[in-house]
Amino acid sequence: MLHEPAAQSGHDPSSSYKMKLGMWMFIFYSIFYAGFIAINLISPISMEKTFFSGLNLAVVYGFGLIIVALIQALIYDRACNLKEKELAGTQKTEVK
Amino acid sequence: MEMMPFLLFVFFVGLVLGLSFYFARQARSASGYYAAGGTVHWFVNGIAFAGDYLSAASFLGICGMIATAGYDGFLYSIGYLAGWIVALFVVAEPMKRLGKYTFTDALDAKFNSKGIQLAAAISTLVVSLFYLIPQMVGAGVLIQPLLGLPHYVGVILVGVIVIIIVATAGMTSTTYVQFLKGFMLVIFSSVLVFYMCGRGLTTTPDQGGAVPFYEYKIMAASEAGDSVTPADQSYKVSAVKDIKKDRFVKLMKEGVESWWVRQPGETAASIKLREAQFVALRADGSKIINGLASTAGGKLRQVGNMEVIAGKKGAEADTGSLSPIEYLAKVGSHDSVIGLWKDASFEDGTDKVKVYYSYPAPGNKVMRPGMKFKVEGNFWEKLDFVSLMLALFFGTAALPHILIRYYTVPSPAAARKSTIVAIAAIGFFYVLTLFMGIGAMTHGVVNVADNNMSAPLLARSFGTFLFSIISALAFATVLGTVSGLIIAASGAVAHDLMDRYLDMKLTDKSKVAAGKASAFVVGIIAIFLGIIFQGMNVSFLVGWAFAVAASANLPAIMMLLFWKKTSASGIVASIFVGTVSALGLIMLSPDMYKMYGFDPMTAPVPFSNPGIVSIPLSFITIVIVSMFSAKSSPVESNELSGA
Incomplete structure (x- = not known):
């Protein structure tokens, strides 16, 4: 049932790259998230303004926070995969 | 008692128990019991993450809160999902690389400190118990309309089934129970939203x-x-x-x-x-x-009904079928x-x-924040809102029952990929929660005495079959999450405390036996808590569990990974300060004063969500104590990251 062998996770030459990239992406998302909180505190009335296709800013921003999280996650995974392949000579870390 | 809900309920429970007995032979080693042997495929693990995470709080609590307080309930969905960003970008791969069975393993990977073993095990138990309460309350809430049995019967039933799941096959059965539940919950919630939009809006819902x-x-x-x-x-x-x-x-x-x-x-x-x-x-x-x-x-x-729909009243307001966007636009x-x-x-x-x-x-x-969380209120009310959003953001990556799922996959890259699958499944489900909550609010299905059943009651308005399957799934939701929590708690007792902290030198076999015995005890405690806390909104309680987790665990994890001078003493102090301050602030908060039967205005702490104070306090503690404590194996962050 979709089991796979456990791999020894020792030295990973791409880990510092992934850590830095993850940190930047985390910071970007944190700012986006903080923006949502800030608008609610500074100008809550703005949240009820129609923003897109009849939906107000609160709904669009809320859905946006969910969608952006997924987009960022996919970008991060793609970048990590490429780096892992590039440095595969050092240690194979690719997932089947 | 209606037959269809009963038969579907029996089918789900039978399926879950069948899976547990099927996988029982794989849980004879400690690795098999606590981490499913580290061999679960990343896609299965990702959906199991969703099954683990989409708890009674997500399904019952959020929908219930949206149904009665509008968009404010959806804030939980946003915060819960955003927390996965922290899990993916910061903790997923290091956690897999450093740990073995429990979150404590990862924190203690470079120190071998008795203090960390004790502190992390205690925080795991506190967070897991806090998180267990709303799940068990949710079980009791479900059993009443589903089978016509009293609240306490639902709580006892969940407790007993989960003890069997965990005691037979540990993390392996838990994983597949969570996988099935996560997958079916997303599918049938989509079906419910589809039907709901098809019915549209009316001022006289029947x-x-x-x-x-x-x-x-x-x-x-x-x-x-x-x-x-x-x-x-x-x-x-x-x-x-x-x-x-x-x-x-x-x-x-x-x-x-x-x-x-x-x-x-x-x-x-x-x-x-x-x-x-x-x-x-x-x-x-x-x-x-x-x-x-x-x-x-x-x-x-x-x-629950609309009195005026986009300026129209009475029969002329009936919209007929609406697209999902039109639905939200009309309501808002x-x-x-x-x-x-x-x-x-x-x-x-x-x-x-x-x-x-x-x-x-x-x-x-x-359709905007402000009905429950007073974003236009006074300073303390605004602070409460910020505090909640902070705790939700930082809480996910600090929940022990989520973190242990990183040990069930074969590699750090698989940990990363499974987190992305989780984000996709959980994110999609959280979008659906807004529709289900608003649907309940406008379809005349809300139980005024207990909003937790809003989503299943919405399903009932579309017929017994959908209600039966949604309710049985909601029950499976509780089973999946409670299993994960009990595994985490039993790992903390058997592996962290007995084997490592007390140095009992348990054999592989006795470690499994100790885990099963711990699961039994934690299950019994969970049953008692579920009965005592009957009537509380389950999402609200989970918000507190997140605050305790974010305060107790996340500062330690982040500083361990990103600050070379982090010391064992710093980690221990941070966990204790985070746990005690978060719990203390909750106990003295207006919401708890209301629960005690006192006037909430007399509460010494003027806000109910503690994260805004307890999370920074925990960070400050780890920095100060690490700087002043004796040199105790400072950590090389590149070593921890695997570079």
Whole structure:
């Protein structure tokens, strides 16, 4: 049932790259998230303004926070995969 | 008891138990029991993450809160999902690389510190128990409409089934239970939203013709000081109660009592009385509900409807089928009005009365934050909102039962990929929660006494089959999450405390036995807690669990990974300060004062969500203690990252 062998996770030459990239992406998302909180505190009335296709800013921003999280996650995974392949000579870390 | 819900319930429980017995042989080693042997495929693990994470709080609590407080409930969805960003970008791969069975393993990977083993195990137990309460409450809530059994039976049933799941096959059976549940929950929630949009909006929802829409009476009256006189002389005023800003009037007609709420009229003396629902508990223990004895069929009506839809009333307001975007746009329109409900409790002679009454809420206000979390309120109310959002953001990546799922996959890259699958599944589900909550709010299905059942009751308005499957899934939701929590707690006791902290040198076999025994004890405790906390909104309670996790664990994890000078003493101090400060602030908060039966205004802490204080405090503690503590194996961050 979709089991796979456990791999020894020792030295990973791409880990510092992934850590830095993850940190930047985390910071970007944190700012986006903080923006949502800030608008609610500074100008809550703005949240009820129609923003897109009849939906107000609160709904669009809320859905946006969910969608952006997924987009960022996919970008991060793609970048990590490429780096892992590039440095595969050092240690194979690719997932089947 | 209806047969279809019962049969589906039995089928789900049978499936879950069958899986557990099937996988039992794989849980004979400690690795098999605590981490499913580290061989679960990343896709299965990702959906199992969703099954683990989409708890009773997500499904029952969030939908219930949206159904009664609008967009504010959706804040939980946003925060819960955003937390996965922290999990993916910061902790996923290092956690897999450093740990073995428990979150404590990862924290202690470079120190081998007794202090860390003890502190992390205690924080795991505290967070898991806090998280268990709402799950067990959710089980009790579900069992009443599903099988017609009392709350405590649901709690005991979940406790017993989960103990069997965990004690037979540990993390392996838990993983597949969570996988199945996560997958089916997303699918059938989508079906529910599809049906809901197909029905559209009306000002007189009748649950597809099954329950006639009840029009609450509005009566003219005159008012002079404390005296109220209804225009209809057949009603006699029996009592007038002023509770905060609202006035409630008890009227008698032909020996039947009813409660009404005052509404302003055209002049100060000419007012309106709007019919309310009520439960009056007599001194002899009998209950009068909406004028009838509970034993003679008196019961509360389900509520929730739009009074005005985009400027239209009555039959012309009926929309017919709507697209999902149109649905939300109509509800959130500046020209829409929704009938929301609140309650007030007071004493009337020897009766204890609880009145439920509706008030008109503009659509544009309902569809933005502010109904529950006062973003336009005073400083403390705003701080409460920020604090909640902070705890939700940082809580996910600090939940022990989520972190241990990183040990079930074969590699750090698989940990990363499974997190992305989780984000996709969980994110999609959270979008659905807004629809399900708003759907319940506008389809006349909300139980005024307990909003936790809003989503399953919405499903019931589309027929018994959908209700049965959604309820059985909700029950499976509780099973999946509780299993994960009990595995995490049993790992903390058997692996962290007994094997490592107490140095009992358990063999592989006895470590599994200790884990199973711990699971049994934690399961029993969970049953007691689930019975005691009956009636609390489950999402609200989970918000506190997140605050404790974010305060106790996340600062330690982040500083360990990103600050070379982090010391073992710093980690220990940070965990204890985070746990104690978060718990202390919760205990002294207005919401807890309300639970104690005190006036919330007298609470020493003016906000209910502790994260804004306890998370920074925990970070400051780890920095200060690490700087001043004796040199204890400072950590090389590149070493921890695997570079």
